[in-house]
Amino acid sequence: MTLRGLAADALVLCLCIIHQQNLCAKSIQLRNVMSTVVKCINFIKSRSLNSRLFKNFLEVLDADHCNLIYYCEVRWLSRSDMLTRFYSLRSEVCQFMDMQANPVDELSNSQWLCDLAFMVDISKHHNELNMQLQGPNQLLHVMFARVKSFETKLQLWKVQLQNNDTTHFPILQEQKPSKYARECEKISEVFTEKFQDMKIKQLELDIFATPFNVTAAAVPSKFQLEIIQLQSDDTLKAMYLNTPLADFYQRYINADDFPILRKHGLKFLSLFGSTYCCEQFFSKLNLTKSRFRSRLTDETLKWNCE
Known part of the structure; x- marks a missing residue:
């Protein structure tokens, strides 16, 4: 989405920084991880019987969590929580899938588990950046400074991962990292491409x-x-x-x-760095126009007054 800043004699155009950062986050090439994770979650949660059996199974094992989390492509920030929960329950998911005669070989593959661990960590870093970019009254230079800071972090992580230093990737520390310096480099290249117009300014x-x-x-x-x-x-x-x-x-x-x-x-x-305020307004509008406000009854009128 294009945003405009107006002055008496100038017009500046820029793309929504949050949306651009979202596209950069989607550039991670480890699609084998997401496809397998989503397949397992859908198998368990989209069937009511499987969902109940899995919950009972977790209770018996006294697991840290009581269930998995669905992933929604539109609400992409849910990816980090979903992957973190799945990683935490990976052994339980593997056992359950075997019990259901639907084994998932990736859950026993050390390289795949390493990819999953990297996805958990890098998704969390992307989420932290996205939360920093959100909020009202954020001026363009502040948002862009945070993006540049993240690009610098990517360069640092690239060098550290080349030396098998996983200081900033705590989940990956549990595995044996190998190829992830190149992944950080790819993400950095996408950031450079997406924010090229901003760097010109x-x-x-x-x-x-x-x-x-x-x-x-x-x-x-x-x-x-x-x-x-x-x-x-x-x-x-x-x-x-x-x-x-x-x-x-x-x-x-x-x-x-x-x-x-x-x-x-x-x-x-006057230049908006993102569409956050606009989207926040529509969210409030949806709340205002809820089903509770569309019925003129004594109960809903009392609720509206409160």
Whole structure:
């Protein structure tokens, strides 16, 4: 989805960062893991008899969990919880599938279990990034900084996994990792491709987010004089350090002294980094238009007032 930021003389287009990150998370090539896990879960949970038998089986074994978790492709954040639960119950699932005369060879395959462990860890890392990108009032430069931080982590993990260092992959530590440095490299390549347009705007973002740190000679000529004037004002620098960025541009960067910087700041303040606010609004609208509010009875009217 394309999002727009408007100013008096400029139009900036960017894709929803959360959706882009979602596409990057889906780029992991270990499809054999997901297909096998989903097949096992569907076999157990989509049949009521199997589901009851599996629950009873877990109770008898005194397992850590009482059931598996369904996976929904649309709600992709559920993948991490689903994989974590499945990994925790992998031995119980293997025994149950054997009892049902539907053995799954992968559950006894050390390499496949290693792939599963990697998927559990990397999915958790992706989820953590996604949760950081969510929330209202997130400015574009903050969201992009978190994406860049994750790209740097991928480079670190690549080097560490090449040396069989699984410090940041606790589930993978239980297995014997082999090929996952290349997987991190592939994910990093997808991030580079998806966020290429944002990286082109990096200097513009720096001018907006850290105007006191940029070098006047390095910015476009139309900004240079105002940047010098801004960086020479110690009062404005103190305000910048102690004021939220949006308030700083609205209250202290006036159109008389800094016309170009003010337009530039308002342009990036008006740019939505994701569709989070829009989707949150529709979620609230669905709650408002629920079946409880569509019936005018004494009971529902009381519920609405509460």
